[in-house]
Amino acid sequence: MRFKVTLDKKPIHSSLVSCVGWTVGDDIYSCADDGKLMKKALKTGESTRVAKLEDEIYPTDLDWFPVNMSGKNITSDFFALSTTDGKFYFITRVGKFDKSVVAHKGAVTALKWSIHGTTLVTAGEDGVVKVWSRSGMLRSTLAQTGMPVYSVAWGPDSERVLYTSQKMLVIKPLAPSSKPILWKAHDGLIMKVDWNPINNMIISGGEDRRYKVWDSFGRIIYASQSHHYPIMSVSWSPNGQYFAVGAFNTLRLCDQTGWSHSLEKPNTGSIYSIRWSYDSTLVAAACGNGHVLLGAVVDDRLEWGDIVVTLTEQDMIIVENVIENTREKLEFRDRVVKMSIGFHRFIVATTSQCLVYNTKTWSNPVIFDLKGLTTNLIIIGDTVFGVVDSVQGISVYSYEGRVISSPKYAAMRTDVMNSSSIAISGDTLVIVDDKDSRVFHVFDTQTGREITEKPLVHSQGIAQVALDNVGDTNSRSLAYIDKNNELFLIPVRQPHPMTKVRKIGIMVTALRWNDKTSMLSAIQDGKFTVWYYPRAVYIDEDLLTKGVVYKDLSDFGKSPQIVTFLGHHATLRTSNGSLISTALSPYPTILQNYIRKNAWADAVRLCRFVKDPALWASLAAMATTERDLETAEIAYASIYEADKVDYISHIKQITNRNMSNSEMALFCKQPAQAETILLQNRQIYQAIQLNVDLFRWRRALDIAVKHKTHVDTVLAFRQKYLNDFDVEETDATFIEYGKEIKVDWDTVMNKVKMETEQN
Numbered sequence: 001m002r003f004k005v006t007l008d009k010k011p012i013h014s015s016l017v018s019c020v021g022w023t024v025g026d027d028i029y030s031c032a033d034d035g036k037l038m039k040k041a042l043k044t045g046e047s048t049r050v051a052k053l054e055d056e057i058y059p060t061d062l063d064w065f066p067v068n069m070s071g072k073n074i075t076s077d078f079f080a081l082s083t084t085d086g087k088f089y090f091i092t093r094v095g096k097f098d099k100s101v102v103a104h105k106g107a108v109t110a111l112k113w114s115i116h117g118t119t120l121v122t123a124g125e126d127g128v129v130k131v132w133s134r135s136g137m138l139r140s141t142l143a144q145t146g147m148p149v150y151s152v153a154w155g156p157d158s159e160r161v162l163y164t165s166q167k168m169l170v171i172k173p174l175a176p177s178s179k180p181i182l183w184k185a186h187d188g189l190i191m192k193v194d195w196n197p198i199n200n201m202i203i204s205g206g207e208d209r210r211y212k213v214w215d216s217f218g219r220i221i222y223a224s225q226s227h228h229y230p231i232m233s234v235s236w237s238p239n240g241q242y243f244a245v246g247a248f249n250t251l252r253l254c255d256q257t258g259w260s261h262s263l264e265k266p267n268t269g270s271i272y273s274i275r276w277s278y279d280s281t282l283v284a285a286a287c288g289n290g291h292v293l294l295g296a297v298v299d300d301r302l303e304w305g306d307i308v309v310t311l312t313e314q315d316m317i318i319v320e321n322v323i324e325n326t327r328e329k330l331e332f333r334d335r336v337v338k339m340s341i342g343f344h345r346f347i348v349a350t351t352s353q354c355l356v357y358n359t360k361t362w363s364n365p366v367i368f369d370l371k372g373l374t375t376n377l378i379i380i381g382d383t384v385f386g387v388v389d390s391v392q393g394i395s396v397y398s399y400e401g402r403v404i405s406s407p408k409y410a411a412m413r414t415d416v417m418n419s420s421s422i423a424i425s426g427d428t429l430v431i432v433d434d435k436d437s438r439v440f441h442v443f444d445t446q447t448g449r450e451i452t453e454k455p456l457v458h459s460q461g462i463a464q465v466a467l468d469n470v471g472d473t474n475s476r477s478l479a480y481i482d483k484n485n486e487l488f489l490i491p492v493r494q495p496h497p498m499t500k501v502r503k504i505g506i507m508v509t510a511l512r513w514n515d516k517t518s519m520l521s522a523i524q525d526g527k528f529t530v531w532y533y534p535r536a537v538y539i540d541e542d543l544l545t546k547g548v549v550y551k552d553l554s555d556f557g558k559s560p561q562i563v564t565f566l567g568h569h570a571t572l573r574t575s576n577g578s579l580i581s582t583a584l585s586p587y588p589t590i591l592q593n594y595i596r597k598n599a600w601a602d603a604v605r606l607c608r609f610v611k612d613p614a615l616w617a618s619l620a621a622m623a624t625t626e627r628d629l630e631t632a633e634i635a636y637a638s639i640y641e642a643d644k645v646d647y648i649s650h651i652k653q654i655t656n657r658n659m660s661n662s663e664m665a666l667f668c669k670q671p672a673q674a675e676t677i678l679l680q681n682r683q684i685y686q687a688i689q690l691n692v693d694l695f696r697w698r699r700a701l702d703i704a705v706k707h708k709t710h711v712d713t714v715l716a717f718r719q720k721y722l723n724d725f726d727v728e729e730t731d732a733t734f735i736e737y738g739k740e741i742k743v744d745w746d747t748v749m750n751k752v753k754m755e756t757e758q759n
Contacts, residue, residue, distance in 0.1 A: 002262030003295035011290030012038050012047050019062035019273045020284045028284045030292045031059035051095035058084045061110045066117040082108035101136040110151050114158040123149035129163050156197035164190040183218040192233050198240030198418045205231025211245050213258045222258025235274040246271030259577045278374045279337045304341040328362050340378040349375040366401040382469040383426035388414050396445045405448030409441050420464040427473045437461035442492050468513045502537040512562040517592040521565045532588045536621030539668045546617035595622050600631045685755040692717050716748045
């Protein structure tokens with residue numbers, strides 16, 4: 001990936017350009033020390049003067065009012081411009097000065113609208129940071145540093161402001177009396193900062209000639225090598241996937257973790273400001289020699305199995321099959337905004353259309369128009385895909401181009417969604433709430449309605465979600481990582497799913513499901529971890545720990561990412577940006593294919609041939625899930641689980657089907673389900689005895705009282721239990737019923753014998 005840089009033959013301005021900004025309609029506004037406010041139309045390439053500042057007034061920063069992507073009006077009609085006379089101005093797109101506000105003593109060095117556009121923050125040479133209303137009324141003086149503040153940025157929640165203070169970075173909450181977070185970030189003056197609302201990461205650049213990446217707590221993620229010149233500008237792409245860095249005759253494109261995709265050396269002088277287009281495909285840069293540089297992101301590359309697709313130009317993609325040695329050229333009438341590949345489909349979104357290709361033919365793509373001006377994201381499932389755009393929100397499509405549904409929740413914002421906060425399968429869509437990351441919404445893709453009455457709530461914020469695309473709807477599993485880096489699994493399509501949440505890993509930073517099987521991979525504590533059958537956690541947690549393999553990643557650097565997990569191959573991106581493929585055993589894939597065909601005998605033969613305990617553990621879990629007791633007995637015996645083999649033998653001898661199903665549920669550590677099976681089939685005594693055997697005395701008594709039977713049986717077994725331990729009864733409910741009902745052991749045992757003989 002790199003920037004394709006374009007410069008006009010003649011500079012737009014006659015002196016240093018200090019600030020630039022984009023409109024949704026792909027117009028670039030720039031202002032320079034010559035006092036001219038210029039507009040360049042990207043489609044025509046023409047530049048026109050919009051307005052002229054008064055003499056001896058010089059611009060310092062420019063920020064367009066945020067676009068409301070969820071509303072019908074997706075245009076931004078004005079921007080804020082700061083100047084050296086201590087004022088900021090509200091200027092319309094046609095150059096009308098609507099308002100001027102005296103803000104600081106000395107120059108206003110920086111300004112920034114909050115994400116929702118409700119507030120504006122300014123910083124000045126006087127060392128003061130101020131917060132203003134949308135109409136330009138002063139709300140608060142946030143900080144008084146005594147030294148010039150050169151750059152400011154809003155936090156993702158618009159409740160915190162990041163600003164520079166010499167060599168320090170400071171995060172100050174808006175709430176009064178809140179303590180700021182501050183740390184020494186550079187060895188020289190910090191010139192520019194930016195804070196991305198999607199990945200919640202901070203970048204900074206300064207006169208020490210370095211740029212650095214930080215998390216929101218001030219912990220260093222990446223520090224660059226020293227450049228030849230001071231870093232004058234840094235800017236995140238709106239989608240949070242990469243950022244741009246500007247210096248003297250230097251423009252660099254970097255991944256979100258800091259490593260550099262490309263380095264361009266245009267003849268521009270110092271680059272004082274960089275702004276991205278709304279679709280994250282273009283940058284405009286303010287140059288010291290009067291130019292406004294345009295950089296297009298090209299050479300973006302995606303891989304899926306044998307297929308490699310490369311965006312060589314803004315309107316051209318090259319497709320290569322590395323096995324068949326074939327090459328296809330795909331040309332488009334408009335600029336490519338997003339592309340995604342998976343499940344034998346390649347989807348391209350341009351500024352006006354969406355094209356769906358079959359990777360087996362590449363001819364006659366399905367084409368339909370897009371109504372949104374900005375496509376933020378494409379997510380792919382096995383039978384459907386989703387498009388997140390600026391107008392329609394989220395739209396779920398079939399691969400024939402038909403709109404299936406448009407899921408949404410109250411006050412949903414699509415501009416902050418990313419691939420970590422949304423996941424899709426053929427029947428299910430999961431979205432992490434943009435206002436509270438602890439909350440996630442589960443939708444049915446066919447109807448667009450939420451499956452649960454209320455959104456699901458986790459105890460911590462959720463960092464990443466992923467849905468498996470294998471199996472039937474009832475077994476659909478959601479894996480997610482929370483902010484504590486703990487990995488959880490939940491069956492989202494089953495009743496009361498939050499009661500079935502299971503933690504399966506800690507210190508997890510990334511995850512990905514396999515495309516063909518139920519295997520789950522993760523980056524865990526410096527290891528590449530693969531669970532052959534993670535749903536085993538619902539059957540037997542011992543099987544989960546036995547059915548896992550690890551690969552050491554110490555040579556992969558810090559924070560590697562999983563790019564693909566196809567079949568028995570995984571592709572990981574290392575900390576320096578290189579892609580490395582790692583191979584796994586092919587036998588788990590073969591085993592799960594056998595299970596889908598109900599070829600249990602073949603599955604057993606495979607495990608006997610491989611002699612891998614992890615494979616046997618996976619087979620035991622899958623056989624137990626499918627209630628194939630013969631296979632489960634063999635698999636458990638092969639991993640030396642004698643007690644479980646004995647219990648399965650006991651279940652096999654039960655002739656009553658309901659009792660057998662109840663015992664299997666109990667074997668899978670699901671006593672509530674075991675009880676429900678018995679009660680639904682009117683086997684009241686067995687349900688009572690089940691709870692007595694589990695020492696769930698109160699529940700056993702509740703069932704007996706509700707059905708008006710065997711109350712004395714529960715009281716008798718309870719009294720025997722207490723007598724065995726020489727303990728007095730303390731439960732008021734049992735004491736009360738003990739006074740009302742006389743317990744006769746002979747009567748109780750006769751009733752038990754009668755119930756036993758009937759079943």
